[in-house]
Amino acid sequence: MSIAVTAAGRETPIVSLIERLTLLLTGSTSEDYDAERGQAVTRVVNGPLTLLCLIVALLLGDQDATFTILVISAYAAIYIPASWILLLRTIKRPGYNFGRRVFAMVNDYLAMTFVLAMGGAYTLPVWALVLWVTVGNGLRFGLRYLVAATGCALASLVVTWMFNAYWQANPFMVVTLAITAILVPAYIFGLLARLQAVYNTALEANLAKSRFLAQASHDLRQPIHAISLYIACLQDAGLGAEERSMVEKIDRSLHSVSRLFRSLLDISTLDSGKVQPSVKPVAIGKLLEDIAQQNSRAAEWAKVSLRVVPCAHHVLADDVLLTTMIQNILSNAFKYAPGRKVLLGCRRRGGKLAITVHDQGEGIAEVHLPHVFEEFYQIREKGDRDVEGVGLGLPIVLRLGRLMNLTVGMRSVQGRGTTVSIEGLEIVPAPATPAPRKDVPLPSVMNGLRVLLVEDDQDVLLATATLLEKWGCTVRAETAPPATVDGCDVLVTDFDLGGKRTGADCIALVRKLAREDVPAIVMTGHDETRVRAELGDPSIPILAKPVHPAEMRSVLSTVVLGMSGRRQPKDQASP
Template identity: 55%
Template sequence: MTERTVSLSWVNSKLSQIFISTRENRKGAEYSQALFRVVAGPVFVICMSAIMATTGNFEISPSQIALYSSIYSILSISILIWVIQRPGEYLSRRVFAMVMDYSAITSIMSIGDSVLLPTYAPLLWVTLGYGLRFGSQYLVISTCMALVSILTATYFNSFLWNYPYVVVAFILTTIAVPTYAHRLVSRTFEAHSQAVQANQTKSRFLAQASHDLRQPIHAISLFTACLRDTGLSSEQHQMVDNIDRSVHSVSGLFRSLLDISTLESGKVQPRLQPVAIGVIIDDLIQQNREAAKWAGVVFRQVPANIYVSTDATLIATVLQNILSNAIKYAPGRQVLVGCRRRRGCISIEVHDQGEGIAAHHLPMLFEEFYQARERGDKDVEGVGLGLAIVKRLVKLLEIEVSIRSLRGRGTSVIIDGLKIAHLVAQADVVQISERKDHSAMKGLRVLLVEDDKNVLLATATLLEKWGCTVQADTGLPKNVAVCDLIITDFDLGANLTGTDCISRVRQLLGRDIPAVIMTGHDVGRILEEPGNENIPVLSKPVRSQELREVVLMQKVKIDELARTDNKERTSAQPDHL
């Protein structure tokens, strides 16, 4: 292999790294500056050559121009490769880049008067660029280097030597413009900091207010579920339905407020795993069945027996917001939910037969607090956060959402880009197949821990109506009876959490007891705690149907553990001849 072939191979490999890493490398300030330098250098040389050709004043030969521009381009490409291969902040790299830039500009300014003024503009631009990209310290350094550049060019350029007022004008401008820019940037940064602080304060307030109001609403929801089974008359049943409908509306608002404040905190990180998307859709339809009944909506579902790689909690939140909108905006109509294969991925589609949305509203539907309203439209509950939450969540999941709608023809929402999961754990298959058997919970022994007495009473009453035997405590119990399932609030006071409670009870009883956590805080934050990865977490206010579904899921685990224990005990017994 010849030396030329080796050189070409090296160049090709480096260029391939540049183009491949362009998509993978985060577009930081240093990267964008290095990339701009590679492009702007040759363009600047072409412009300078055109100016000298127009004026007829060739103060430097074309061969010299080609040599200097080649050296600058090679150094620029080297810095770009350096940034791509070793991203981050390196003082030596920035100093080298600054010396290179100002040396090149000084050399051009020293040539003569024809290119002097066109070169001063890039000098000022480079000076401001370093300061705005990297901070005030670099603005001071770049300004000093620019002044040195002007003085050096004055020494070699006869035009500047003969007209000192031009030099004075350059120096004053070089000092004044960065100083003014620094003041503007400082004020902007201060205003930005205040805005961020105000936004964080708002988010904390929303999260705390949502948490505090969730507790009584959670208790009301469970007491209402208990009230349904007390032999009510038809009129009383109607009143309970009205209460339940109102509680459902309020709980939806609080969930939206908590979801948006959680997303604004930036702490939500998706946990991708194989998920049976058909089961998720089926669960959500069951949970929304009552709300759909109130609105006169009829769900139609296309069965989907496929697994996708996604975060079950986040995708369920996405679909919940979409289904809630379909119920609100298509009363008395049908809503079709199903999946479709598209370009090697899975898309989830929700089609309603509502009044549809006018075309001018579609681009703004994903904005916070935006509601598509026309003159004379009746009021619809909600604050306009549902689709804003959907947009943020699909971005986290690296999938796409789109809306198609025609006035008078209905609306279609499509979640696209879900990757098919080809490997599914056998335990998941068993769990999903057995979940359909909603066996009675009679005799299930439940340890219930909740620091709010009203919520404790409501939850215990509901569980007992389902046939469970309940031991209820407002804190970590001193004496723990034998139990099959632990249901606990997360915040128990006295620096204790639901995680601590579950760990303590499991330690006392000497076995890995299934558990459920209920909370009014961010579910993602709780799942991040060690030991909570496989524990279901319910977000308050919890509807009775949600609680029943999760308890039934845990009952499947309990029965499976019991069968496993029986097999182990049987195999451990000695054989008798």
């Protein structure tokens, strides 16, 4: 059995058909459901039905043929085209638009009033549409629109009474309709007000939860980050076999805790709505190789044989968000298919690229498949061993996929394994490659490198400085942005430095004091997108805490290699 989850909402066949047609006409892509679009689709469906009612009423009445044709033509020529124009505009430019909402409401009530006034007794059922539209405006747009729509409905009733002889001859019917037009919206108003109060309470609780998760995961990242660096120092300290085995187990446990806090921060960041994709051409083959390399130790711990299928394509994507998606899927494969083979690769589907992760684990029972993308849902069977995690990996994958208009699917067969796919990646030509540069030999790239380290947490500062010195760097460690800069090859700074100062402020100050663009690296426990926006410089690497020492060394080496030829560490300078 397989299950596919997409960003699109579920709709009725007629709504789906109309929206497919309008998307084709406008050249737009599918957007998440919004209230204005739903109202516009309803208008397009109701227009022909109301016109049919008007035709029947006029044909059964005693009006002459010329009058009948004029009335029908006026309705068909004005209201129906206006309804389609509103739908096309809503799909082309989705979201809130006050002027468009007012125009749509006026258009609706004028059309319905026209039909009621012209049709006599035969168009009386159209009053049900008036109530439907009135309640619909309130449910879709809120209490103020419900009040305004109720006023429009009563105005419609008055105008119809003034021009329709049948209504004038039945005053008690008009009074009954007027009472209905007041009582039904008033009842809905009370329900909406109570629902809004409950919703606001739930929203505040959810925001408080998100803030707590973000703050807790950020604060706990600091000591975990320091422990990770101290472990790296211990691994290079010439320990015996038994001691190295113990340090390795500590590192493995710490890696699990680190991934847990990363998931908590990811979900709280997504809840805040501040994550915005930065799409650019990405070499998918290199991205997959890098991800496999970053997860090699986790695969080794799980005794998983991880194989990557080479891919030469480039796709449009946010490489950071896409990396997070794939890493979460791999983490699940390692947990649920230990000691098995895991395959990471790509394939073309419908002219686009799909990334697939296939494991040879036990598979997932059919009863669990519809729920695997729900937050905090974990597969538990009687007698199962405990599996680390809180059930946030796949929900994060799904939500990140929605941000990039990608489809996340899963196929699983018990006893044969599970395949998770990320589909819909647009293939693009490879960008022009820069001319190759002459690399500095890696073994000596750190020797004598002058690093200015700024970190307000003493434990993290000491751990980072100790590790950098073991790599051969000359470190100047500061708990705040320095007042002077004397000989600095690279700046490594935390982002939150206290005293309303950030890593961006530190970088600007150091570069001003040094009178040159000193290469910088930022370490942070916050959302990378927010930090990137505040830095305003896409060339500055950002390391998410807790930083794995191998990742720090790789980034630092890349920065040093990038500045070779412009400046050199002391021991590599020309005599």
